[in-house]
Amino acid sequence: MDNIKLAFEKYVKLLPENGLLVINADDPNCAALAKSAGSSKIVTFGLHTNNANFVARNITFNSNGFPTFDAYYNNNFYKTVSLSVPGKHNVLNALACIALSHSYGIDRQTITEALKKFTGAHRRYEFVGTFRQNIAVYDDYAHHPTEIQALAEATMQKKHNKAWIIFQPHTYSRTKNLLHDFAKALSPFDNIIVTDIYAAREKNTFDITAQDLVKEIERIGRKAIYISDFTEIAEYIRSHAINNDLVLTVGAGTVSKIGPMIVDNEY
Numbered sequence: 001m002d003n004i005k006l007a008f009e010k011y012v013k014l015l016p017e018n019g020l021l022v023i024n025a026d027d028p029n030c031a032a033l034a035k036s037a038g039s040s041k042i043v044t045f046g047l048h049t050n051n052a053n054f055v056a057r058n059i060t061f062n063s064n065g066f067p068t069f070d071a072y073y074n075n076n077f078y079k080t081v082s083l084s085v086p087g088k089h090n091v092l093n094a095l096a097c098i099a100l101s102h103s104y105g106i107d108r109q110t111i112t113e114a115l116k117k118f119t120g121a122h123r124r125y126e127f128v129g130t131f132r133q134n135i136a137v138y139d140d141y142a143h144h145p146t147e148i149q150a151l152a153e154a155t156m157q158k159k160h161n162k163a164w165i166i167f168q169p170h171t172y173s174r175t176k177n178l179l180h181d182f183a184k185a186l187s188p189f190d191n192i193i194v195t196d197i198y199a200a201r202e203k204n205t206f207d208i209t210a211q212d213l214v215k216e217i218e219r220i221g222r223k224a225i226y227i228s229d230f231t232e233i234a235e236y237i238r239s240h241a242i243n244n245d246l247v248l249t250v251g252a253g254t255v256s257k258i259g260p261m262i263v264d265n266e267y
Contacts, residue, residue, distance in 0.1 A: 001029075005029055005032070008029075008033055009033065009036045012033050012036040012037050013036050013037075013038070015037055015038065015040040016040070017038065017039045017040065018040070018041075019037070019040035019041070020040060020041045020042075020043065020100075020103055020104075021033065021034070021037045021040050021041070021042050021043070022042075022043045022044075022045065022096060022099045022100050022103070023042065023043075023044055023045075024044075024045060024046060024092065024096070025044040025045065025046035025049035025051075025052035026046040026047060026048050026049050026052075026092075031044070041103070043099045043100075043102075043103050044099075045092070045095035045096055045098070045099045046092075046095070047088070047091065047092055047095075050075075053073060053074055053099060054071060054072070054073055054078070054095050054098055054099045054102075055071075055072050055095070056069040056070070056071055056072075056081075056091050056092075056094075056095055057069065057070045057072060058070045059088065059091055061086075061157040063158070063159035064086060064158055064159070065086030065087065065154055065155070065157035065158035065159075066082070066083050066084055066085065066086055067082075067083050067086075067087070067088065067090065067091050067157075068080065068081065068082040068083070069081055069091055069094075071095065071098055073102070078098070078108065079108045079109075079111070079112050080112075081094060081098070081112050081115055081116075082112075082115075082116055083115060083116065083118070084116060084117070084118060084119045084120075085118065085119065085120045085124075085125065086125055086154040086155075086157060086158055087125070087150060087151075087153060087154025087157065088150075088153060088154070088157075089150045089153070089154070090154075094115050097111070097115060098111055098115075123139055123140060123141040123256065124140060124141060125138055125140050125151070125154060126138060126139045126140065128249075128259035128260060128262075128263055129259070129260075129263035129264075130263065131238065131262060131263050131265070132238075132241075132243070133242075133243040133244070134243060134244055135241050135242070135243065135244070135245045135246075135247065136160070136245075136246050136247065137247045137248075137249070137259045137262050137263050138246070138247070138248050138249075138259075139248070139249045139250075139255075139256050139259045140248060140249070140250050141250075141251075141252055142250050142251070143169075143170040143174075143250075143251050143252035143253075144174070144178075145178055145181035145182050145184070145185040146185075148167075148182070148185035148186060148250065149185045151248070151250065152185065152186075152188040152189060153188075155188075155189070155246065155248065156188065158246060160244055160245065160246040161242065161243065161244040161245050161246075162190040162191060162241075162242070162245045162246070163188075163189045163190050163191070163245070163246045163248070164189065164190065164191040164192075164193070164237065164241060164245060164246065164247040164248065165186060165189040165191070165192055165193070165248045165250055166193045166195065166233055166237070166247070166248065166249045166250065166255060166258055167182075167186060167192070167193070167194050167195070167250045167251060167255070168194075168195050168196070168197070168198050168249075168250070168251030168252075168253050168254070168255035169182065169194070169197040169198065169210060169213060169251065170197070170198050170200060170251055170252040170253055171197070171198070171199070171200050171201070171202050172197055172199065172202050172203075172204045172205070172206040172208050173202060173206055175197055175206075175208050175210075175212075175213060176206040176207075176208040179208070179212065179213060179216050180216060180220075182213055182216070183213060183216040183217040183219070183220055183222075184220065186217060186222075186224070187217065187220060187221075187222045189248075191240075192217060192222065192223070192224035192225070193224070193225055193226075193227055193233060193236070193237075194210045194211075194213050194214050194217075194224055194225070194226050194227075195210060195226070195227060195228060195230070195233060195255065196209075196210050196228050197209065197210055198251060198252070198253025198254060198255075200252075200253070210226055210228075211226050214226045230254075230257060230258050230261065231261065233258055234258055234261040234262045234265075237262050238262060238265065247259075247262065
């Protein structure tokens with residue numbers, strides 16, 4: 001962590017005298033960067049820091065989990081903002097966009113209209129399709145416990161019956177080092193399927209398997225199953241998911257192939 005903070009400090013020190021630093025006031029490590037900004041202008045945003053320049057209040061979510069909130073600038077009402085991406089973490093992202101755009105003179109209406117039109121980045125809660133009676137399938141790149149936790153929180157805001165997650169751990173070292181954190185992050189989902197670890201650049205010198213993650217999930221009191229074959233996973237979902245369920249394929253590897261298999265019923 002010390003090395004990460006030092007890297008950001010060096011980065012911020014590259015700002016010119018008339019530069020701009022937009023920082024998340026909710027994060028102490030981000031807030032500490034202000035002292036490295038020299039004479040650059042500093043603009044802050046946050047969900048929990050009321051004295052930040054830009055804050056969000058009166059946050060609500062629709063049936064898709066898309067938030068609407070009132071943005072305040074220096075404690076004065078700025079604009080009501082509606083997003084087309086799910087999750088509270090995207091409210092924070094939107095505040096960052098608003099803070100930056102406002103600082104460069106973009107008008108409020110243009111900012112809010114642009115945010116409303118944004119439907120998400122590739123593999124970030126990306127809609128894949130539906131099958132049978134309104135069973136929605138999404139795909140997400142999340143491969144770290146913090147990302148999965150944000151994904152779970154966003155899912156809980158969406159109107160659905162049961163939530164399924166098909167998780168492909170990414171690298172043996174990360175799975176080994178963060179085994180408990182992964183289990184905890186996955187635990188809010190109603191149904192958990194874990195497939196084989198995606199090796200990426202590594203060889204398995206860590207004595208870790210996907211079954212170890214399943215055992216850790218069960219150790220903390222939740223049920224999970226291990227399925228290696230993608231076709232078998234797709235068939236399992238198609239035979240077990242019911243009306244209004246929500247299915248997520250999650251990971252930074254090849255797990256994204258499963259969603260189209262489920263939706264199109266083509267293996």
